[in-house]
Amino acid sequence: MTRRNQTLGEFIIENQKDFPYASGELSRLINSIRLAAKMVNHEVNKAGLVDITGAAGETNIQGEDQQKLDVLANETFINTLTNREIVCGIASEENDEFITIKGQKNDHRNNYVVLMDPLDGSSNIDVNVSVGTIFSIYRRITPTGTPVTLDDFLQPGNLQVAAGYIIYGTSTMLVYTTGHGVNGFTLNPALGTYYLSHPNMKFPKDGNIYSVNEGNYIHFPQGIKDYIKYCQEEKEDRPYTSRYIGSLVSDIHRNMIKGGVYMYPNTSKSPNGKLRLLYECNPMAFITEQAGGKASDGYRRIMDIKPTQLHERTPFICGSKNMVEKVESFMK
Numbered sequence: 001m002t003r004r005n006q007t008l009g010e011f012i013i014e015n016q017k018d019f020p021y022a023s024g025e026l027s028r029l030i031n032s033i034r035l036a037a038k039m040v041n042h043e044v045n046k047a048g049l050v051d052i053t054g055a056a057g058e059t060n061i062q063g064e065d066q067q068k069l070d071v072l073a074n075e076t077f078i079n080t081l082t083n084r085e086i087v088c089g090i091a092s093e094e095n096d097e098f099i100t101i102k103g104q105k106n107d108h109r110n111n112y113v114v115l116m117d118p119l120d121g122s123s124n125i126d127v128n129v130s131v132g133t134i135f136s137i138y139r140r141i142t143p144t145g146t147p148v149t150l151d152d153f154l155q156p157g158n159l160q161v162a163a164g165y166i167i168y169g170t171s172t173m174l175v176y177t178t179g180h181g182v183n184g185f186t187l188n189p190a191l192g193t194y195y196l197s198h199p200n201m202k203f204p205k206d207g208n209i210y211s212v213n214e215g216n217y218i219h220f221p222q223g224i225k226d227y228i229k230y231c232q233e234e235k236e237d238r239p240y241t242s243r244y245i246g247s248l249v250s251d252i253h254r255n256m257i258k259g260g261v262y263m264y265p266n267t268s269k270s271p272n273g274k275l276r277l278l279y280e281c282n283p284m285a286f287i288t289e290q291a292g293g294k295a296s297d298g299y300r301r302i303m304d305i306k307p308t309q310l311h312e313r314t315p316f317i318c319g320s321k322n323m324v325e326k327v328e329s330f331m332k
């Protein structure tokens, strides 16, 4: 059941029965992410002050090193999840290897692994443009009570149990799915509480926004070049509008509300594209599909790709269903 003005905490409890295995473990995990996101939000909001109070790489008044925000976000999420002994393993875009969490009291007894990009689009921070956190949750496939292995992380996106993002924008929102649709919660900063502001979010089937870094145009595959020209043609419903923030979470969030397609294709310079399958594409694909949209690498469903490496990259076409299918038809 969804109710406007419901808090995220209430929503998690009321919908717990819909979660697979309904043991409360996943609810506690999402609660921990909610908490870490609040801490990161607090730091992101102060970003402009860093230059005044001490630049990254310098030492602050307490003698602690001032950290870059992406490092700080990474540590905040890892520490929150580790201290609460809520997961058995974490993989992060910021870390070369996955982290195994044994737990003080539970000897690898937790069931979930989290994969995340703690602060995506962090180059936008210097210019006061929105950034985001992306997370993806799977049930481990190795037996509980044993340390996690790489196999627990290299699962296809269609086995995700939950996924979400936090957008640190004009307001801060947490948007997530557990496979029962997508709901968005906006943070009231005065109270530190997230409220259900966007129940049951839906990607419009069609749209008129295309989001791509056109600076890479000459390096794009022919199908993408042709699709861009299609977007720019003078027709009844075209030309489309071009909108590209360069912050995946914000670009997809806008397109989900307004209707549009996001593209990060392979280029002759980066043959597998730029975005990471496990930390960025799979979670955004899960949310997109749950909202009625579609996510593809141009040929295949993103969530059906069997990953072979933690930091694997993939071309990514994601958004309104009819628009993604149109791109795919140009790729053939």
Ligand code: AHM
Residues within 6 Å of the ligand: 093, 117, 119, 120, 121, 122, 123, 213, 246, 247, 248, 249, 251, 274
């Ligand atoms: P990051 O994980 O290093 O921040 O890179 C991911 C970001 C996405 O948020 C964004 O859509 C894309 O990179 C922008 O890349 P580009 O600057 O090449 O257009």
Ligand code: MG
Residues within 6 Å of the ligand: 093, 117, 119, 120, 121, 280
């Ligand atoms: Mg990223």
